Amino acid sequence: xxxxxxxxxxxxxxxxxxxxALAEGMRAxxxxxxxxxxxxxxxxxxxxxxxxxxxxxxLAGGELVVQDxxxxxxxxxxxxxxxxxxxxxxxxxxxxxxAPPAAYGHVEIRPVATWVVDGDWTSYGHH
Numbered sequence: 001x002x003x004x005x006x007x008x009x010x011x012x013x014x015x016x017x018x019x020x021a022l023a024e025g026m027r028a029x030x031x032x033x034x035x036x037x038x039x040x041x042x043x044x045x046x047x048x049x050x051x052x053x054x055x056x057x058x059l060a061g062g063e064l065v066v067q068d069x070x071x072x073x074x075x076x077x078x079x080x081x082x083x084x085x086x087x088x089x090x091x092x093x094x095x096x097x098x099a100p101p102a103a104y105g106h107v108e109i110r111p112v113a114t115w116v117v118d119g120d121w122t123s124y125g126h127h
Contacts, residue, residue, distance in 0.1 A: 001085070001086060001088060001111065001112075002043065002084070003084050003092040003110065004082070004110045004112055005082040005083075005107050005109055005110075006078055006107065006110060007079050007081065007101045007107055008077065008078055008101065008108065009076055009077070009079050009104055009105025010076055010077070010104070011051060029047070029100055032098060033045050036095060041084045041086050041091075041095065042082070043084060045081070046080055046081050048079055048081070050077075051069060051077050052069070055068060055069075056069065079101065080101075083112070089109070089111075092109050096109050
């Protein structure tokens with residue numbers, strides 16, 4: 001089963017973290033992704049740019065509204081996404097609890113319903 005692990009954590013600049021904490025964080029993420037890849041469950045992973053680079057678009061009011069920044073202004077920000085393919089939710093929880101942000105933020109586990117393969121939408125049971 002495919003899951004997206006949505007990594008939420010307080011956003012800090014490299015200067016706010018300091019060189020030692022930044023290096024340790026990079027080592028922790030590298031070790032985590034290496035472990036996922038070695039287990040054969042990693043589909044992909046992305047770290048997002050800061051929310052200051054975010055643009056939000058909506059047509060909910062009937063016309064286009066473009067907003068600088070994220071829709072929700074919270075202490076924790078969506079900082080990355082890791083896509084995995086594992087047997088079940090228990091396996092997804094196993095990997096989510098090992099994500100570095102689980103120690104200082106939170107990891108949302110979202111089952112994937114459909115995805116694109118070679119330009120076509122697909123879902124479980126329709127590979």
